[in-house]
Amino acid sequence: MTSASVDPSTTRAWPRLAELAERPRPDLRRLLADDGRVGRLTLEAADLHVDLSKNLVDDDVLGALLDLAAELGVLERRDAMLTGEHINVTEDRAVLHTALRLPRDATLVVDGQDVVADVHEELDRVCTFAEQVGSGAWTGATGRRIETVVNIGIGGSDLGPVMAYEALAPYRRPGLTCRFISNIDPTDAATTLDGLDPETTLFIVASKTFSTQETLTNARLCRAWLLDALGEHQDAVARHFVAVSTALDKVAEFGIDPANAFGFWDWVGGRYSVDSAIGTSLAVGIGPERFRELLAGFHAVDEHFRTAPPESNVPLLMGLLNVWYVNFLGAATHAVLPYAQLLHRFPAYLQQLTMESNGKGVRWDGAAVTTETGEIFWGEPGTNGQHAFYQLIHQGTRLVPADFIAFANPSYPLTDDAGDGTSVDVHELLLTNFLAQTQALALGRTAEEVRAEGVDDALVPARTFPGNRPTTSIMAPSLTPSVLGQLIALYEHITFVQGAVWGIDSFDQWGVELGKQLARGLAPAVAGDETVAAEQDASTRSLIAYYRRTRQ
Numbered sequence: 001m002t003s004a005s006v007d008p009s010t011t012r013a014w015p016r017l018a019e020l021a022e023r024p025r026p027d028l029r030r031l032l033a034d035d036g037r038v039g040r041l042t043l044e045a046a047d048l049h050v051d052l053s054k055n056l057v058d059d060d061v062l063g064a065l066l067d068l069a070a071e072l073g074v075l076e077r078r079d080a081m082l083t084g085e086h087i088n089v090t091e092d093r094a095v096l097h098t099a100l101r102l103p104r105d106a107t108l109v110v111d112g113q114d115v116v117a118d119v120h121e122e123l124d125r126v127c128t129f130a131e132q133v134g135s136g137a138w139t140g141a142t143g144r145r146i147e148t149v150v151n152i153g154i155g156g157s158d159l160g161p162v163m164a165y166e167a168l169a170p171y172r173r174p175g176l177t178c179r180f181i182s183n184i185d186p187t188d189a190a191t192t193l194d195g196l197d198p199e200t201t202l203f204i205v206a207s208k209t210f211s212t213q214e215t216l217t218n219a220r221l222c223r224a225w226l227l228d229a230l231g232e233h234q235d236a237v238a239r240h241f242v243a244v245s246t247a248l249d250k251v252a253e254f255g256i257d258p259a260n261a262f263g264f265w266d267w268v269g270g271r272y273s274v275d276s277a278i279g280t281s282l283a284v285g286i287g288p289e290r291f292r293e294l295l296a297g298f299h300a301v302d303e304h305f306r307t308a309p310p311e312s313n314v315p316l317l318m319g320l321l322n323v324w325y326v327n328f329l330g331a332a333t334h335a336v337l338p339y340a341q342l343l344h345r346f347p348a349y350l351q352q353l354t355m356e357s358n359g360k361g362v363r364w365d366g367a368a369v370t371t372e373t374g375e376i377f378w379g380e381p382g383t384n385g386q387h388a389f390y391q392l393i394h395q396g397t398r399l400v401p402a403d404f405i406a407f408a409n410p411s412y413p414l415t416d417d418a419g420d421g422t423s424v425d426v427h428e429l430l431l432t433n434f435l436a437q438t439q440a441l442a443l444g445r446t447a448e449e450v451r452a453e454g455v456d457d458a459l460v461p462a463r464t465f466p467g468n469r470p471t472t473s474i475m476a477p478s479l480t481p482s483v484l485g486q487l488i489a490l491y492e493h494i495t496f497v498q499g500a501v502w503g504i505d506s507f508d509q510w511g512v513e514l515g516k517q518l519a520r521g522l523a524p525a526v527a528g529d530e531t532v533a534a535e536q537d538a539s540t541r542s543l544i545a546y547y548r549r550t551r552q
């Protein structure tokens, strides 16, 4: 799909939406009195139960958003992605993360190659390795079983595995722990290695390009740490280092046996790669069966996205709602608020997924965008966030659409025994808070209601809640591997829909390159080269000078 992209503001639906945005906003108090609305706007995608009814839309807005998607060919672009067209135009690549979770008996021929056969061959290798490590069949150089797996990677080669490893804590294999090193800050390697026994530690170097400064530096630090203890064993690196990459030649150059390397393909973007071999640390941590359940969850939502009609297609609708908020109601950010402590890294994971994908200022044919693009995603688990930043969402001047995520069943069921014969299911306290927050945001509290509570007149304005603040509630039975895969796939497709509307290439990330290039050029100045320092701008020069005179 190298065709010219369409400026979305030139569609018929765009001015219609702008006109609708000028009207008084839909009144959630009135709309939520209608069970019919809730019924119509509560949708299912695999195990995800999604209530869109607390969004600031009525039938006119929804209709216009669906018209916008139709005019822009969003679903045709979805089909182009799913069938392997090169929709990543600036890198001339297919975008096929969905192929990573196709079942074994599926077929998808891209550029003359059945990618499903390739995917399953590599997945089987990852699963065999995960089983060997987990069962103790894979031993370190001194014959001891592996107790700690350290994933070394950054960005998509870290955020997905660590997020999922945290989220699936109840599914971890006993006797085995995963740790993660990502940052070039030496603190990360130092504190992560602290207390580990080299004899029982296995490193997985995960890097799509195998040229990322942070990852290669950390890999060398870890190799030195290992060899310091086990250097006399010839096979120390072979028994304690494996790699995951698309650049297997570079893996070999680094000194890792290609037999201990797992591959994937250039059509998997880093931020879309947790379900490829990049998830090897996770597969080891939770075991291959659970890893396969995760993939099946992804696939279930892929199928929903592929087949559900537009009016009940959850990723399509959620992506379009985000467009409504960003482009027509002026929202600059979007909060993701999981009522599940285990999802504490989910917002960070989504930041890369959404912002590296849709933080673009030109469309895929190089034309400058004429509309706002990617919003800022952020969040923290509830209820912690309630005691930190919810004040701004409730009463601040900015519109912050928010997704609430909650599970009917707890991962760790606990009862609070008050000691007076009463007891409370603590998970119910969590869910009550989720319900209360979405209700408060939607309905608010009027000045009359506040007065009726006997509040002093002078305090009424401060105690009034405007309400009409939009939220989406996503519920599922439990946070299982499959449900986690479903959630990730949901947000991948939401991100896709927004990028397709904006006409941008959601699958490149050129914006991260300049800083990397400049860092390489600045290294000599930081190390003391006065000539290179003198070539810098005044502020950078001054900061380098401060560093040089202060560093002990």
Ligand SMILES: O=P(O)(O)OC[C@H]1O[C@](O)(CO)[C@@H](O)[C@@H]1O
Pocket: 154, 155, 156, 157, 206, 207, 208, 209, 210, 211, 212, 215, 270, 271, 356, 509, 512
């Ligand atoms: O897996 P790699 O190639 O080390 O890249 C790590 C991360 O760096 C980025 O390229 C950004 O610099 C991300 O897109 C990617 O996930």
